[in-house]
Amino acid sequence: QVELVESGGGLVQAGGSLRLSCIYSRRTFDTYTMGWFRQALGKAREFVAAISWSSRNTYYADSVKGRFTISRDNTKNTVTLQMNSLKPEDTAVYSCAAARSTRYSGSMLPNDYGSWGQGTQVTVSS
Numbered sequence: 001q002v003e004l005v006e007s008g009g010g011l012v013q014a015g016g017s018l019r020l021s022c023i024y025s026r027r028t029f030d031t032y033t034m035g036w037f038r039q040a041l042g043k044a045r046e047f048v049a050a051i052s053w054s055s056r057n058t059y060y061a062d063s064v065k066g067r068f069t070i071s072r073d074n075t076k077n078t079v080t081l082q083m084n085s086l087k088p089e090d091t092a093v094y095s096c097a098a099a100r101s102t103r104y105s106g107s108m109l110p111n112d113y114g115s116w117g118q119g120t121q122v123t124v125s126s
Contacts, residue, residue, distance in 0.1 A: 001025075002118070004096045009120030012086055016124070020081040022096030022117060030074040033099040033106055035113060036081045038092035038122075047108040048094070049081060059106055064090075086124045093119040 008020040020036070035050035049070040050059040058070055069082040079096055097113035099105070104112040 003029075003115050004098065004117035006094065006096050006117045006120040009094060009122045011123045011125065014086060014088055014124055014126050016086050017082070017084045018086065018122060020083065020094055020096075020120060020122075022079040022081075024077050024079070024096075024098060024115075026098070026115070027077075029077070029098045029115070031102055033104060034072060034079045035097045035099070035107075036070060036079075036094060037097060037110060037113075038090075038094045039119075040089075040092040043092075045095075045110050047110070050106060050108060051079065052105055053102070057106055059108060061108075083122070086122075088124045088126045090122060091124050092122060094122050095119040 003026050004024045006022050031053045036048040037045050038048050039045040051070045067085045072079045096117040098115040100114035
């Protein structure tokens with residue numbers, strides 16, 4: 001059963017913007033931290049951003065601070081990643097993930113996330 005589905009990826013020129021969306025089907029995810037990770041070709045998966053269940057706390061990788069914004073709407077079961085001022089080094093497959101439980105609030109570690117979407121490709125041309 002697919003519990004998270006991402007959309008919004010694509011090809012954009014450097015300096016442009018994209019908005020990624022993730023729809024989740026499990027209602028318990030409303031109480032979990034949700035995160036975005038990315039994996040570039042030949043590289044390890046890396047943390048991008050996370051948001052607490054209440055949206056009170058957000059967390060960002062240093063490489064995207066000031067450019068990306070994560071948000072969520074629990075009434076619509078969605079998590080969004082707004083990406084501005086994109087750079088070629090942002091090119092990767094972006095995946096949405098749900099923390100394993102409320103115990104992993106604010107985690108930036110992939111292993112603390114138990115449910116993953118299939119990912120959406122983001123390509124930034126120079």
